[in-house]
């Protein structure tokens with residue numbers, strides 16, 4: 001039998017952390033580097049010390065905690081304590097406080113797994129401040145440093161931030177990876193002309209062509225992979241006057257999918273459809289790749305171990321991919337990594353209404369403890 005985490009202590013510390021940058025609407029403003037973020041990091045270090053553990057920081061601002069008598073190689077677990085502006089109280093914070101609760105529980109129980117466990121709150125995961133390097137800053141710096149070579153595995157517990165688990169009646173998610181994200185710029189070029197005097201049949205209207213590309217993006221994505229999501233978040237029409245037929249229109253199309261093949265199929269579909277509608281509108285289409293973030297694949301053995309933990313707890317679970325980026329994506333390129341999800345009520349995240357029922361937060365934390373214990377056991381046997 002593994003030791004049981006304390007639900008009261010977990011929930012009380014989540015409340016205490018939410019007070020840093022806390023808003024009257026229940027959300028948090030704790031953008032990386034803000035006074036609230038720095039105060040929350042100091043508080044976390046003191047909570048680690050209150051638990052009789054050692055708190056330390058690296059040069060970038062990541063906060064770590066470990067048993068005073070511990071020694072590597074470490075099983076690392078944690079997440080981030082920074083938030084987006086007007087964010088929720090659980091995104092990142094839950095994974096950090098649950099890690100602290102697991103470390104405390106194992107240390108109090110005198111469990112040997114406490115000796116190889118390290119917890120972390122990464123610096124600036126969200127990239128929400130104008131001064132940021134774009135997010136995942138702390139985990140990226142960590143992976144470029146020396147300490148990464150002492151990490152045997154990384155596990156991140158996180159809220160799902162989407163509605164899929166709640167809709168499917170799942171309590172835990174074994175996350176096998178993070179989707180790849182490809183962005184394309186679609187430029188339609190027609191002919192700028194007088195919107196009153198030019199007959200309708202002779203126009204080369206770039207906005208009309210762009211609109212038809214935009215409308216078709218969902219179908220293109222669904223045809224490539226039913227699990228894919230797609231978005232057109234930027235639309236630009238030039239020159240942008242009510243009485244001028246647009247000579248140029250530009251869209252930014254984003255696809256997210258679990259496999260590179262699906263992303264390639266979607267890109268091909270986008271190119272084909274843009275060429276087709278451009279021709280019909282007397283325009284020319286140019287589809288150019290804007291950016292490509294490769295998918296992250298988590299460690300299969302670690303995912304198997306997580307699945308066993310879910311079964312042992314009797315919690316309905318499924319294997320899934322994450323449609324949002326996480327520090328675990330960065331870590332997965334350097335150490336065996338996996339993630340565990342708990343449901344997000346109504347799929348709300350990056351907003352004050354972000355919520356997960358207390359019992360599910362407690363169960364997720366216990367699942368993290370069981371994972372840490374199982375991993376410590378596995379590492380012990382392999383040495």
Ligand SMILES: [Zn+2]
Nearest residue numbers: 091092125158
């Ligand atoms: Zn997060």
